[in-house]
Amino acid sequence: MKPKLVDKFLSDSLIDAIAGVSIYETYQKLIDNGWNVYVVSQRRGYCHMLFKIITIPAWVTKHEDQGYWLYYVAHEFAHALGDIGDNHNQRFMERFMKLCPVSLQHYETEYKPRNAANAGISKVQQGSHKIQPLLDVMDILGF
Ligand SMILES: [Zn+2]
Numbered sequence: 793m794k795p796k797l798v799d800k801f802l803s804d805s806l807i808d809a810i811a812g813v814s815i816y817e818t819y820q821k822l823i824d825n826g827w828n829v830y831v832v833s834q835r836r837g838y839c840h841m842l843f844k845i846i847t848i849p850a851w852v853t854k855h856e857d858q859g860y861w862l863y864y865v866a867h868e869f870a871h872a873l874g875d876i877g878d879n880h881n882q883r884f885m886e887r888f889m890k891l892c893p894v895s896l897q898h899y900e901t902e903y904k905p906r907n908a909a910n911a912g913i914s915k916v917q918q919g920s921h922k923i924q925p926l927l928d929v930m931d932i933l934g935f
Pocket residue numbers: 867871880
């Protein structure tokens with residue numbers, strides 16, 4: 793089972809990028825449990841619990857914040873580690889906050905303002921990050 797409109801280049805780039813960040817251990821655990829992560833040319837991403845598929849929309853990789861992709865991946869991983877049905881509830885937010893660097897958590901308040909606020913996530917960015925962009929010049933040139 794593979795989603796439609798997979799962008800192979802961006803999917804490979806995402807997996808390379810995950811290898812360099814704190815979420816890598818969780819990624820490895822998910823892969824060991826049969827999960828697959830794809831970048832797709834679709835507007836929205838999703839986490840399919842039965843098929844064990846996570847999709848990340850391609851636009852995420854081109855966001856002006858070079859770390860944004862990591863926020864998005866942390867959000868989807870927080871779904872994958874949970875149970876079917878605990879979508880964006882308190883348990884979800886607890887998992888998300890463990891996975892996502894603090895400096896990226898404020899993005900959750902744009903997506904799920906009430907749930908995020910209830911979990912104590914601030915609308916204002918906390919601290920800063922220097923996260924490797926998913927695509928750098930070397931990737932694009934093919935080195
Ligand atoms: Zn979600």
